[in-house]
Every structure is written in C-alpha cells, then in structure tokens.
Amino acid sequence: xxxTTLAVLVPLLPFLGAAAGLLLxxxxxxxxxxxxxxxxxxxxxxxxxxxVRQGGGTDIDAATRLTPTGSVPIDLSLHIxxxxxxxxxxxxxxxxxxxIYSTAYxxxxxxxxxxxxxxxxxxxxxxxxxxxxxxxxxxxxxxxMGICSxxxxxxxxxxxxxxxxxxxxxxxxxxxxxxxLIGLFALATDAGTFSITGILxxxxxGGLHHPTLIALLLLAGVAGKSAQFPLHxxxxxxxAGPTPVSALIHAATMVAAGIYFVARLLPVFAxxxxxxxxxxxxxxxxMVGSALAALAQDDIKRVLAYSTIGQLGYMSGxxxxxxxxxxxxxLLSHGAFKALxxxxxxxxxxxxxxxxxxxxxxxxxxPQRIPDxxxxxxxxxxxxxxxxxxxxxxxxxxxLGAAENTALGDSAIAPAGxxxxxxxxxxxxxLLTGAYATRLWLLAFRGKGSEAPDHGRQPLAMNxxxxxxxxxxxxxxxxxxxxxxWFDGNSLTPALTTSVLGTGVALVGALVTxxxxxxxxxxxxxxxxxxxxxxxxxxPATVEAEAIATHRSxxxxxxxxxxxxxxxxxxxxxxxxxxxxxxxxxxxxxxxFVRPVLAAAQLVRFLxxxxxxxxxxxASAAPRWMGAAFRRAQTGNLQTYLSALLAGSVVLVIAAVxxxxxxxxx
Numbered sequence: 001x002x003x004t005t006l007a008v009l010v011p012l013l014p015f016l017g018a019a020a021g022l023l024l025x026x027x028x029x030x031x032x033x034x035x036x037x038x039x040x041x042x043x044x045x046x047x048x049x050x051x052v053r054q055g056g057g058t059d060i061d062a063a064t065r066l067t068p069t070g071s072v073p074i075d076l077s078l079h080i081x082x083x084x085x086x087x088x089x090x091x092x093x094x095x096x097x098x099x100i101y102s103t104a105y106x107x108x109x110x111x112x113x114x115x116x117x118x119x120x121x122x123x124x125x126x127x128x129x130x131x132x133x134x135x136x137x138x139x140x141x142x143x144x145m146g147i148c149s150x151x152x153x154x155x156x157x158x159x160x161x162x163x164x165x166x167x168x169x170x171x172x173x174x175x176x177x178x179x180x181l182i183g184l185f186a187l188a189t190d191a192g193t194f195s196i197t198g199i200l201x202x203x204x205x206g207g208l209h210h211p212t213l214i215a216l217l218l219l220a221g222v223a224g225k226s227a228q229f230p231l232h233x234x235x236x237x238x239x240a241g242p243t244p245v246s247a248l249i250h251a252a253t254m255v256a257a258g259i260y261f262v263a264r265l266l267p268v269f270a271x272x273x274x275x276x277x278x279x280x281x282x283x284x285x286x287m288v289g290s291a292l293a294a295l296a297q298d299d300i301k302r303v304l305a306y307s308t309i310g311q312l313g314y315m316s317g318x319x320x321x322x323x324x325x326x327x328x329x330x331l332l333s334h335g336a337f338k339a340l341x342x343x344x345x346x347x348x349x350x351x352x353x354x355x356x357x358x359x360x361x362x363x364x365x366x367p368q369r370i371p372d373x374x375x376x377x378x379x380x381x382x383x384x385x386x387x388x389x390x391x392x393x394x395x396x397x398x399x400l401g402a403a404e405n406t407a408l409g410d411s412a413i414a415p416a417g418x419x420x421x422x423x424x425x426x427x428x429x430x431l432l433t434g435a436y437a438t439r440l441w442l443l444a445f446r447g448k449g450s451e452a453p454d455h456g457r458q459p460l461a462m463n464x465x466x467x468x469x470x471x472x473x474x475x476x477x478x479x480x481x482x483x484x485x486w487f488d489g490n491s492l493t494p495a496l497t498t499s500v501l502g503t504g505v506a507l508v509g510a511l512v513t514x515x516x517x518x519x520x521x522x523x524x525x526x527x528x529x530x531x532x533x534x535x536x537x538x539x540p541a542t543v544e545a546e547a548i549a550t551h552r553s554x555x556x557x558x559x560x561x562x563x564x565x566x567x568x569x570x571x572x573x574x575x576x577x578x579x580x581x582x583x584x585x586x587x588x589x590x591x592x593f594v595r596p597v598l599a600a601a602q603l604v605r606f607l608x609x610x611x612x613x614x615x616x617x618x619a620s621a622a623p624r625w626m627g628a629a630f631r632r633a634q635t636g637n638l639q640t641y642l643s644a645l646l647a648g649s650v651v652l653v654i655a656a657v658x659x660x661x662x663x664x665x666x
Contacts, residue, residue: 003050003053003054003060004060004062004078006046006049006050006053007046007050007060007062007078007080007131008078009043009046010043010046010047010050010088010092010127010131011043011124011125011127011128011131011141012124013039013040013042013043013046013124014039014040014043014092014095014120014121014123014124014127015120015121015124016039017035017036017038017039017040017117017120018117018118018120018121018124019117020035021035021036021113021116021117021120022113022114022117024113025113025114025117026113029113032112032113032116033103033116035116035117035120036099036102036103036116036117036119036120037096037099037100037103039120040092040095040096040099040120040123041096043092043123043127044089044092044093044095044096047085047088047089047091047092047127048089050080050085050088051085051086051088051089051486054080054081054082054085055485056082056085056483056484056485056486056487057082057485059079059080059081059197060078060079060080060081061077061078061079061080061133061197062077062078062133063075063076063077063078063133063134063195064076064077072188072189072192072193072194073193073194074134074136074137074194075133075134075137075194075195076134076137077132077133077134077137077195078131078132078133079131079132079133079196079197080131082483082485082486082487082488083260083263083264083324083328083486083487084130084131084264085486086328086332086483086486087130087256087260087328087331087332088127088130088131090251090252090256090331090332090335090336091123091126091127091130091252091253091256092123092127093252094247094248094251094252094253094335094336094339094469095119095120095122095123095248095252095253097247097339097343097465097468097469098119098244098245098247098248098339098343099116099119099120100461100464100465101244101247101343101346101461101462101465102115102116102119102242102244103461104458104459104460104461104462105242105243105244105346105462106242106244107459111155114151115152115155115242118148118151118152119148119152119244119245119248121144121148122144122145122148122149122152122248122253122254123248123253124141124144125140125141125142125144125145125148125253126141126145126252126253126254126256126257127141128140128141128144129141129142129145129257129260129261130260132196133195133196133197134194134195134196135184135187135188135194135195135196135199136184136194138261139181139184142177142221142225142257143177145225145253145254145257146170146173146174146177146225147170149166149169149170149173149238149249149254150166150167150169150170151166152241152242152245152248152249153165153166153169153238153240153241153245153249154166154167154241155241155242155245156240156241156242159240161237161240162240162241164237164240165234165237165238165239165240165241166238166240166241168233168234168237169234169235169237169238172224172231172233172234173224173225173231173234174224175224175231176220176221176222176223176224176225176231177221177224177225178220179217179218179220179221180217180218180220180221180222180224181221182217183213183214183215183216183217183218183220183221184218186210186213186214186217187199187208187214187218187268190202190207190208190209190210190214191203191207191208196264196265199265199268200265200267200268203267203268203271204267208268208271211268211271211272211275212272212274212275214268215268215269215271215272215274215275216272216274216275216278218261218262218265218268218269219262219269219275219278219279219282221258222258222259222261222262223258223282224258225254225255225257225258225261226255226256226257226258226259226312226315226316227255227308227309227312228258228282228283228286228309228312228313228316229282229285229286229289230585232286232290232309233582233585233586233589235249235250235255235305235308235309236293236297236302236305236306236309236582238305239299239301239302239305243301243342243343243345243346243349244342244343244346246301246304246305246342247338247339247342247343247346248339250304250305250308250338250339250342251334251335251336251338251339251342252335252339255308255312256331256335258312259312259315259316259319259327259328259331260328260331262279262316262319262324262327263319263324263327263328263331266319266322266324266413267413269319270322270413270414273415276320276322276413276414276415276418277320277415277417277418279316279319279320279418280317280320280321280414280417280418280419280421280422281421282316283313283314283316283317283319283320283421283422283425284313284317284421284422284424284425285313285425286309286310286312286313286316287310287313287314287317287425287426287428287429288425288428288429288432289583290306290307290309290310290313291306291307291310291428291429291432291433291436292432292572292575292579292583293306293579293580293582293583294306294307294310294432294436295432295435295436295439295568295571295572295579296568296569296572296575296576296579296580297357297568297580298356298357298358298566298580299355299356299357300345300348300349300355300356300357300360300440300444301342301345301349301355303357303436303440304338304341304342304345304440307338307341307384307433307436307437308334308338310429310432310433311330311334311338311384313425313429314330314396314399314426314429315327315330315331315334315399317399317403317422317425317426318330318398318399318402318403318422320414320418320421320422321399321402321403321405321406321411321414321418321419321422322402322406322411322412322413322414323398323399323402323405323406323411324488325398325487325488325492326395326398326399326401326402326492327399328487329394329395329398329487329492330395330396330398330399332395332476333383333391333392333394333395333396333472333476333477334392334395336383336391336469336472336473336476337379337380337383337384337390337391337392337469337473338380338384339469340376340377340379340380340466340469340470340473341377341380341381341384343462343465343466343469344373344376344377344380344466345377346462347370347372347373347458347462347463347466348360348366348370348373348377348444350458351366351369351370351373351458352366352444357439357440357443357444357566358443358566360443360444360447361442361443361444361446361447361448361449361566362447362448362449362450363447363449363450363451364447364448364449364450364451365451366444366445366447367445370458372458372463372466372467373458373463373466374445376466376467376469376470377441377444377445377466378441378445379470379473379474380469380470380473381437381438381440381441382437383473384433384437385433385434385437385438385506385509385510386430386433386434386502386503386506387503387506387507388499388503389477389478390473390474390477391472391473391474391475391476391477392473392477393477393494393499393502393503394476394477394478394492394494395477396426396430396502397494397495397498397499397502397503398492398494399422399426400423400426400427400430400495400498400501400502401494401495401498402419403419403420403422403423403426403498404419404423404495404497404498405419406418406419406422407419407420407423423498426502427501427502427505428505430502430505430506430509431505431506431508431509432509433506433509434505434506434507434508434509434510434513435509435510435512435513435568435571436513436568437510438509438510438513438514438517439513439517439566439567439568442513442514442517442567443517443566446517448521512571513567513568513571516567516570516571517567519567519570520566520567520570
C-alpha cells in the first residue's frame with residue numbers, strides 16, 4: 001500500500017472499531033474487547049509504518065475536494081510532517097495501552113461496551129486532528145473530542161462529582177471554542193483557504209492582514225482545550241472519571257491537541273509579537289500556578305492533573321520561545337510518563353482502597369503489595385522531575401534551552417522578553433515539580449502505620465501496560481538525538497547551563513521536601529483515614545469509585561484534606577489553603593459569571609411568569625367572565641326564557657318611546 005493509503009487507515013480503523021462496538025455491544029458482548037483493542041493496535045502498527053516511511057523528510061500531502069462551497073474551498077486532505085508522524089504514534093500507543101488496561105480495570109462494568117467504543121472514537125478524532133491538512137476537517141476532530149470527553153468524564157454519572165465535572169469540561173472547552181472558530185474563519189478569509197500549507201505560504205509572504213486578532217482568537221481555543229490559564233479549571237475536576245480516561249486525556253488526546261495545533265501553525269502566531277508575549281505570560285502563569293496547586297493536593301489524581309497543566313505550560317513556553325521542536329519533543333516525552341503515572345495511580349488506588357495521599361501516608365508495606373506500580377511510578381516521577389537520564393530530563397531541558405536562546409536574542413521569531421519570562425518561570429516550576437513529585441512518592445510509598453487493606457492482586461493486563469510505558473520513559477530521551485529529522489532538524493542535546501540549573505533546582509526541591517517529610521514522620525503517627533474495605537475480588541473501578549465517595553464523606557469534597565503531617569502544607573505555609581483550592585479561580589468565576597447568569601435567568605423567569613403571563617391571563621379574563629354569565633343564563637326552563645323575552649321586549653318599547661319623545665322635543 002502507498003503511504004497515503006496507510007495514513008488514511010490510521011484514523012479510520014479506530015472509528016470503525018467504535019461503530020462496530022456500539023452495534024454489537026448488546027447483541028454480541030464477546031466481541032467488545034477484541035473490537036476495542038485490535039483496531040487500535042492495528043492503527044498503531046500502521047502509524048509506526050507511516051512514521052518510518054516519512055522518516056522526518058519530505059512532507060506527505062494528499063487532498064481531494066470535499067464539497068464545493070462557492071467561496072473558500074474545503075478539502076479532505078492529509079498533511080503529514082515529522083511532528084504529525086511522531087504524535088500519531090504517541091496517540092495510538094497510549095490509546096492501545098489504555099484499551100488493554102481497561103479490559104481489566106472495568107472488567108465488571110456494565111457500561112464497558114459504550115466506554116470502549118467512545119475511547120476508540122476519541123482516538124480516531126485525535127488522529128484526525130493530527131493528520132488533517134485542512135482546518136475545517138481538523139475542527140471536526142477537535143469538536144468530536146470535546147463530545148467524547150463529556151461522556152468519558154461522566155462515566156460514573158450516578159455520582160454528583162462526575163456529572164458536574166463532565167458538564168464543566170464541556171462548557172469550559174466550548175467557551176474557548178467559540179473564539180477559536182471565529183479565528184479560523186478570519187484566518188481563512190485572510191489566506192483565502194483552509195489548507196494548512198496554503199495558510200503557511202500566505203504567512204511567509206506577509207499576506208495576513210490581522211495577525212494579532214487571529215492569533216489571540218485561536219489562543220482562546222487552545223487555552224480551553226489544552227487547559228491553560230485561565231481556562232484550565234476543568235482538568236482537575238475531570239479526575240472524577242475512570243483512571244484510564246484520565247491517562248488518555250492527559251497523555252495523548254484532548255490537551256495535546258491545542259499544543260499540537262499551535263506547533264503546526266506557529267508562523268501564524270509568530271507573525272504577531274503581541275500574541276507571542278501573551279502566549280509566554282499565559283505559559284508562565286500556568287506553569288507556576290499549577291505547580292503550587294499540585295504541591296497542596298491530597299487526591300493523588302489531582303496532583304497528577306495539576307502536574308499535567310504545568311507540563312503543558314512548558315510546551316506553551318517552548319512555542320512562545322519560537323521552538324516548536326522542543327514543544328513537540330516534550331509533548332511526546334510527557335505523553336509516555338504521564339500515561340504511566342495515571343495508570344500506575346489506578347493500581348495504587350486499587351491496592352490502598354483510597355485516593356487520599358494522607359491516608360496512604362499512614363499505611364505500611366504498600367510497595368510490597370504493588371511492586372510493579374511502585375517501580376514504574378518511581379521511574380515516571382523521576383522523569384517528571386527531569387532527573388537524568390530519564391526522558392523528561394531531555395525534553396524539559398530542551399524547553400529551557402530554547403527559552404535561554406530566545407532570552408539572549410538568538411531567536412528570529414520570538415521577543416527576548418518572552419524568552420526571559422519562560423526561562424524564569426520554567427526554573428521556578430522545575431523547583432516545585434521536584435518538590436511535589438517527591439511528596440507524592442513519599443506519601444504514597446513510604447507510609448508508616450498499619451498495613452494497607454488487601455484488595456487482591458492487580459490483573460496482568462494492568463501491570464503489563466505499566467512496564468510497556470516504562471520503556472519510552474526510560475529510553476526516549478537517550479534515542480531522541482537520532483530523531484532530529486522529525487523535529488525540523490533542531491538539535492535535541494540539552495544545553496549545559498539550563499541542564500545544570502534545571503536539574504539543580506529540581507534536586508533542591510526534592511531534598512527540601514524529603515527533609516520536611518522526615519521531620520513530620522518524627523511526629524506521632526495517626527490511624528489510617530479515608531480508606532475503603534472493598535471485596536478482594538472487586539474490580540479496580542469499583543474500588544476507585546468507593547474511594548472517591550469515602551474521601552468526599554470524610555473531607556466534604558474531593559479537592560484536598562487539611563493534614564497536619566503533610567510536608568506540602570509545611571512548605572507552602574499560609575499559601576497552602578489557597579493553592580489547595582486552585583487559588584479560588586472557580587469561586588471567582590462563580591461570582592463573576594455563574595451567579596450573574598443565574599440572577600439574569602431568575603429575572604427572565606420572573607418577567608415571564610409574573611408580567612407577561614399576567615397580561616395573557618388578563619386578556620383571557622373578560623371573555624371567560626362573559627362566558628360564565630351566558631352559561632348561567634342557559635337554565636333550560638321555557639318559562640324563564642319567555643319571561644326574559646317579555647322583559648326585554650318591554651325594555652325595548654320603553655326605550656323606543658323615550659327616544660321618540662326626545663327627538664320630537666328637539
């Protein structure tokens with residue numbers, strides 16, 4: 001087959017698997033798991049083949065006219081460069097791991113057929129975004145992902161957390177998608193085409209008339225999809241969904257789409273210095289704020305959620321520094337170790353019977369219960385903290401190196417101020433990342449107290465996926481030097497200055513956190529809190545759902561627990577309460593937007609019911625009263641009718657005589 005044909009099959013196979021899974025989910029449940037795994041696995045093999053054939057060389061382009069529009073044409077087209085080839089491999093690899101993991105994680109879930117089908121559709125939509133060469137076709141995949149995330153985050157729709165989280169994710173991302181859509185139309189109007197290659201040619205020729213307006217409109221959609229400040233608040237709440245869904249959203253789909261979009265159209269954003277500055281500030285605030293919030297969370301999945309927001313900030317920072325190779329490099333590296341962290345967290349929650357780090361810190365011998373999750377999560381946390389020689393070190397240092405070059409004036413497309421902003425925020429975030437990664441590891445795996453409850457051994461499908469994802473977490477950074485052709489030919493070798501600074505501050509953060517933890521463990525140990533006692537054979541999804549419910553009953557919410565032995569509380573001091581609540585952004589949005597909208601809705605309802613309906617009721621009152629009067633007159637008594645007729649005749653005669661006399665007298 002030609003490379004183009006193989007590329008078409010990559011998003012098509014998961015889509016067909018999703019359609020078949022929905023059709024056969026009830027009539028032939030035995031086919032559900034093969035239909036979830038095999039199409040995605042085949043798509044992974046084809047994506048790898050496409051990447052090998054593309055080889056980081058000449059772009060692969062193919063197009064056919066989708067429909068005549070009479071104005072700007074829309075084409076069903078492919079545009080596969082080195083970035084697209086590698087990102088597609090990441091997407092289908094993580095999706096395959098999630099599907100395999102889910103067969104064990106949701107083995108007793110009655111809604112597994114629809115869940116697996118939506119995951120496949122989610123994967124297909126992301127692949128459409130990655131391979132598409134036309135912005136309108138890309139928008140289709142962009143929006144389908146939003147719909148799929150709504151259903152997947154709300155998988156446990158019986159719980160209020162899942163219902164509110166799914167609705168919040170949908171509304172917040174749609175809030176960014178409205179200006180995003182306007183920006184796409186404005187871009188196509190200036191360029192005269194929705195084709196990505198045509199748009200890039202227009203930009204290179206200076207044909208954009210409103211680059212700042214277009215770039216800022218597009219950034220609004222990117223901020224919503226990729227959870228960047230100020231539209232990031234939906235992502236931590238999305239942890240109410242199943243753990244495999246969290247891994248898929250955070251590692252390979254949804255949040256990666258915005259970063260990939262900016263990387264693909266970076267010349268559009270680089271045409272506006274103001275847009276690059278806004279992107280740099282947005283990335284800096286996102287990095288630092290999310291790292292502080294991660295240091296204060298008690299829910300293990302919320303720690304990882306805020307970590308994802310921070311790492312996406314690094315990617316946005318690399319783009320603001322004008323280096324899309326560094327951004328995509330970190331996107332790929334982060335996808336591997338973040339998927340590993342979330343799937344490992346699912347094993348930890350299953351074994352501990354709780355998602356609370358405070359409860360885990362009072363459980364002994366947890367690593368002995370789950371050695372596979374312990375070792376693989378340790379590897380992933382080292383990669384997250386950017387400790388050499390793990391993949392996160394190489395990719396994060398490439399981001400810091402790009403920021404350094406821009407700050408020193410070596411970039412032709414990004415202002416030096418953007419470089420300094422990203423560099424300073426990146427180093428501060430590296431310090432905080434080392435701190436919260438160390439805190440998570442210590443509280444989860446170095447707890448002291450009574451033994452963790454026994455919830456049985458984890459299935460092979462779950463543990464096997466962890467070791468599979470550990471391979472790129474360990475080796476991707478070491479082999480990335482051979483992939484320079486896929487990254488615009490940019491060198492991925494870390495710079496000496498940023499390597500020393502980045503690793504140094506991360507180690508400082510880790511050592512300070514460790515010292516604080518040693519101090520807290522010298523205090524009197526308290527009994528375990530917030531754990532559940534599920535049946536040893538209960539499936540992991542049931543254990544997690546019960547753990548979330550227990551955590552909510554103990555603390556009143558799934559956000560954070562005020563544990564006096566938490567080293568994060570001691571490190572942050574008075575800032576801890578604010579960081580644990582996400583710096584009250586949700587409360588601010590509630591006061592600024594939700595309450596005014598609800599008040600306006602109440603006013604409209606009052607006007608509709610008490611004012612408009614009053615006029616309607618008044619207009620109908622007179623005919624109703626007249627009808628009632630005439631109805632009373634219809635007695636059915638002949639004598640009454642004759643008497644009324646005689647009385648009326650007498651009245652008419654008297655009136656006629658009176659009028660005649662009056663007329664004669666005049």
